[in-house]
Amino acid sequence: MNMRKYTPVFGLIAVIIIFQLVTTAIGREFYLTQLTMSAYYCLVILGLTVLMGYAGQISMGHAAFFAMGGYTTAVLTTCNLMNVKESLFVKLLGTSGLTIMEKNAYGAEILHLSPWISLFAAVFVTAAVAFLIGIPILKLKGHYLAMATLGFGIIVYRIVLGTRLFGEADGISDIPPFKIAGSLAVSGDPAFRVQNYYIAAFLVVAGVILLMNLIDSRVGRALRSIHGSEEAANAMGVNTARYKLFVFVLSAVFACIAGVFLTHFNGGIGPSEADVMKSVTYVAIVAVGGMANLWGALVMGMTLNYLSLRGYFGSFDEFVFGSILIFIMLFFPEGLLKMGNFRNLARGLARLKNKYSADKKEG
Amino acid sequence: MSFLEVRNMCRSFGGLRAVDGVSFAVVKNAIKAVIGPNGAGKTTLFNLIAGSLEPDSGEVRIDGKNIYNLPPYRIARNGISRTFQNIKLFSHLTVLENVMIGRHIRSRSGFIPAMLHLPRSRREERDIRERSMEILELMDIGDLADRDAMSLPFGKQRILEIARALATEPSLLLLDEPAAGLNLYETAQVSEMITGIRERGITVLVIEHDMSLVMNISDEIVVLSSGRKIAEGVPTEIQKNDEVIRVYLGEDDA
8 A cells, every 4th residue: 555655656767767768869868967957956846845835835935045055065165175274173074084185177286075064064054044034934924925035035146146255146166076975976077967867866756755755644734734724723733833934944955955966966056046036936836736736846847947948948938937927827726737627628629629520510 | 620710811902802801610521601692702712712812811721720821732732622613624635634633732753754754653644544534433424534625515514623623632622603504403413412522521612602502502601792701600590691681682671
């Protein structure tokens, strides 16, 4: 019985493998690069789906959490520790294997922190910020929460854009690969393309499984009850403030991890990742996916991000996502990938066909 | 020996004293009714006891324990459960899942065990499901378990709300107009249900407008008018109380 719940996960794994085999077979392995990037963006979207679709709390600032992950790892892994090489702390890190010595393009030796440290630092920083910001703003509901999270997103974007440490408008580049184990590394090097595709896919599958379990549990039910009626949830003994805060932090951490990995994959990060428009895009994709629908979010997240990254929307990218949001809210508030929609479509087509054949008979 | 003690409860909205120094007590395992004309402050009083509204002043004790001004979720953990006058079921959840939320305070798994689907949380989940199903069967709506809660007819929604409240295993149940909008047959069912709940050792405080229901089931009645308590006693006393007759039927000058 338990395994049946995971059947779609096996389907997902099969699709992931088929994609790789097909692209390799037809000599289009470079498609995997954008698929990898889309997969990381999907992690953000999955976390946001649980926050928005299940717990009913909107966040218009999730790009900020993604950027926090990306920038934290970018700063920590590019900062040269050569000057403080002899300090006790750095030495201690060195003997624990948590620093990396490399030569830069000019042959000078540089010493930087291992991405493992920056990953944990990023998760810690993001969780702490989400926690602190969440306490006051999650008291707000609906439009007010949307506005508060939007404001938070704008602040982070401006900080990123205006701070020397974060490279201002240029962002941070030359970020070293994230060596996970042995020859496994998160890196944009074409030689690592296939394994990076699988690293990203692994994170997505793991994320889906964790969130599926969460939704289908005591905690998940409590989150959904908050969406249904916060007052009643409270009266049933659910500490709604705490659950809202925890799910907010959880979704922020998902965005942060995506930010860390994608930054190492891309080898750089720029302020556009913190842009408010990014947050709107994430919200739009969660909406198209059907809000309370992990699979819908995943399918739409992969498709739309892939099309966007391959440049199919050209310079109309923001136009496309904005329009999607309006269109979905107007016509499919329950999302596009809902069985009812397909049924309606089928019914509509059947009606057209009947009408057509009736017309033909008369004619 | 009083189980629930409410002393000097006050709450104003702007200039309106919605609940004005109300005191009363409920004996363990009794059914007590709160009645009064519309706007008398009955639901406000309920919200103050259950913590969904902050009192201006007063005192509430359950089983000797002070629960004044605690947040609602902590009051629920002290064994008080409630239903709402305008039904507040969880939309997008099934009938069974609604009752399962009632088991929330009787279970513990947090975020991490839930995400990792640990054996402990799996076992707990099975218990929650079985226990909730039992409650649905008890309330005779077991066959509706997988229906969307909001798709139920009104009468069944009321029963489901009571089932959800019972799932928390309360020692005190607050029912806010459980028979409102129900037909005679359904009202009789609710009446039977409330006495059944008392037989399980639960103390019941009920707001109700249906006088025959109130007179039939309650051991004692509190009457509120304009935020004040105007009478308290057994049903036969209340029926004869001049003040109560006056607020219900109006002044007779003749």
